[in-house]
Amino acid sequence: MPITHLLFDLDDTLYTGATGIFGEVGERIVAWTAHALGISREAAADLRREYFALYGTTLAGLRQHHPEVDLEDYLYAVHDVDVTQYLVPDSALGAMLSRLPARKVIFTNGISEWAERILAQLEVREHFERIIDIRAVDYVGKPYPLVYAKALALLGASGPECVLLDDQARNLQGGAAFGMRTILVREDSVPEDGVEFAAPHILAAEPYLWRLLGIG
Numbered sequence: 001m002p003i004t005h006l007l008f009d010l011d012d013t014l015y016t017g018a019t020g021i022f023g024e025v026g027e028r029i030v031a032w033t034a035h036a037l038g039i040s041r042e043a044a045a046d047l048r049r050e051y052f053a054l055y056g057t058t059l060a061g062l063r064q065h066h067p068e069v070d071l072e073d074y075l076y077a078v079h080d081v082d083v084t085q086y087l088v089p090d091s092a093l094g095a096m097l098s099r100l101p102a103r104k105v106i107f108t109n110g111i112s113e114w115a116e117r118i119l120a121q122l123e124v125r126e127h128f129e130r131i132i133d134i135r136a137v138d139y140v141g142k143p144y145p146l147v148y149a150k151a152l153a154l155l156g157a158s159g160p161e162c163v164l165l166d167d168q169a170r171n172l173q174g175g176a177a178f179g180m181r182t183i184l185v186r187e188d189s190v191p192e193d194g195v196e197f198a199a200p201h202i203l204a205a206e207p208y209l210w211r212l213l214g215i216g
Contacts, residue, residue, distance in 0.1 A: 001160040003102055003181065003213050007151070008128075009142075009166040010108040010115050013185045014093065014202055015122065021086035028078040029058050036069050056170065057109050057141050059134065071139055079114040089123040096206050097127035102213060106131040107151055107164070109141040130154075142166070143174035152178065163212050165205055169195050181212050 008014060012022070026048070034044035051061025062069050097104060104127050106115050112133040119125040132154060134140075137147045152159060159179030166172050172182040173194030182196045183205050189198040199205040 001158070003161060003163055005155055005157050005162045006100060006102045006104045006209065007107040007132075007162055007164045007175075007180070008104065008202075009164075009168075009171065009185075010106050010110060010118060012167040013165055014124070015087060015090070015118070016201065019086040021081065021083065024081050024086075025078055028080070032074055032077045033058065033062070036074070037066065056143050056168070059109070059139065060141055060144075063139060075111050075134070079111055083117045083121045087118065087121040089121070091123070092203055093122060094124045094127065096203055097124055100206075100209055100213070102163075104128045105155065106133075107142075108132070109134055111135065142171040143168070145174065145177065148175055148178045148180070163209065165202070183208050 029048055030041055030044045033039070033047060034041045037044065039047070047061070048058045051058045055061045055064065059071065059074065062074065063071065106119070106128050108115055108131070110133060112131045112135070115131045115133060116125070119128065132151050136154065137150045140147050142148075148159070152162070155162075159175070160181075162175070163181045163183065164172055164175040165183045165185050167184070167186045169184055169192060172184055176182050176194040182194060184191070184195045184198040185202050185205055186198070187200045189200065191198050197205070197208040199208060
């Protein structure tokens with residue numbers, strides 16, 4: 001079955017943690033959690049690590065164990081970052097995206113406003129036809145099966161028609177369960193169960209994408 005859609009994760013996939021941006025986001029997550037739950041920053045930091053390990057995101061853990069919290073307030077607060085302080089235009093990424101003959105989608109556990117700011121700062125927004133964010137999948141997020149089913153329904157595509165690129169193996173494994181082809185974008189990564197290809201950074205994924213597209 002031919003590939004029609006390329007689904008790109010955003011954070012730590014299109015750009016890396018070397019920018020320093022995740023440090024500020026992490027601080028915002030801890031500060032918000034501490035305030036909202038009335039706990040110390042140390043306890044909030046521990047909770048953040050626990051929820052990420054168990055559920056993939058702090059948001060998913062909050063949704064599961066603290067239904068009283070305001071998820072929209074959380075999402076606004078943790079993403080209220082001036083991305084221009086951390087990111088610069090990426091012409092090489094733009095050139096790569098322009099070469100790939102498939103529909104391109106951002107598939108993120110973040111919010112669309114965050115994705116829009118990131119893509120605008122990288123100067124690659126024009127290459128993506130849509131953004132599937134956490135709200136579009138009922139605030140659940142990868143790697144839960146509901147998320148992939150919902151994303152595929154929104155795209156009107158089947159799993160085997162899609163390539164998923166992500167920095168988390170478990171997120172790729174969730175997509176592989178729906179028949180998606182998968183590329184892990186992470187330094188020192190290697191293929192494993194549910195991970196078909198591994199690239200140390202997004203530009204290094206291009207040869208694998210061409211192979212999956214059946215060209216080259």
